[in-house]
Amino acid sequence: MAKIGVIGDATSILGFKAFGLEVFIGDTAQEAVHTLRRIAGEGYGIIYITERLCKDMSGELENYVRQRTPAIIPIPGADGNYGVGIAGVKKSVERAVGADILFGGDN
């Protein structure tokens, strides 16, 4: 049975804790990378990470793209939307097609 983890700053992710997800508080990308490395092998199916942390750890996240689990999904944090998630979708389109054809290239 897999678990679902959330990594982010306290204000963003407290709610997830109430909902019953495993919550790891980290305020910097470095801490998040640390936590991620620690928990990646522990049977997590999905790990949500707030975008503010994601944008500074893209190199680390690359390592998990090819693996089936965990799925690492950026979500906006309480401090706003940094566009990391959409950028990820865009990037996968670019990688597959060779050009960005879904977003019209305007953002």
Add this chain to the structure above:
Amino acid sequence: MDRLNVNPTRMVLTSLKKQLRVAVRGHKLMKDKRDELMKRFLDLARENKKLREEVEDSLEEVYQSFSIASAVMTPAMMEEALMYPKQSVKLTVGNRNIMSVDVPVFDFETETAGTESGNVYPYGFANTSGELDTAIRRLSDIFPQMLKLAAMEKEAGMLSDEIEKTRRRVNALEYVKIPRYQETIRYITMKLDENERGNQTRLMKVKDMMVEDAVLEKRERSEEAYAEYAAKG
């Protein structure tokens, strides 16, 4: 295009032809695979984009409710209220095979510890504000969507990875391997033909020489016979 470094023999030619056939067949299959993957991926990516926008919007609402709640309550109270979760979420990871790409399928189940009521709030209502209830309810409303997003995004990522690999293979076959085989096959065929022609001329030459010898011998013999006849008178 450079050719392979092989001996121009008939045996090599046969095996090369066989390899070329395999390569062409493989190329066609890969190309079909790439096209099909691409078709699926584009639909998926479009959906993914839409879903992500939705989830991001609704998460924003959730955060808004939370910040309203935290404005009404003290941080300590809020933390206390949320500290011990009442329900736990169990995730089942299934498998789905798309064109031999193993993508995960997520399915979740919530378990509520307290049996007396079906709600998700891990706190009593006495010390908390109604805004917190709203926030938690909203979160639990969008959670299925977040899960779907996770599965979809993972699938899109893996598919795009696979498409990239397949595209590289197709291109390698189309622009390097197959031309190289063809070039080598042509080279060997030409070399063999050239040998064949060389052999032919040599044979003709030998035959010419033999015929010449025979003619000379015959002429000599008939001259002898003629001389003999003349001597007899």
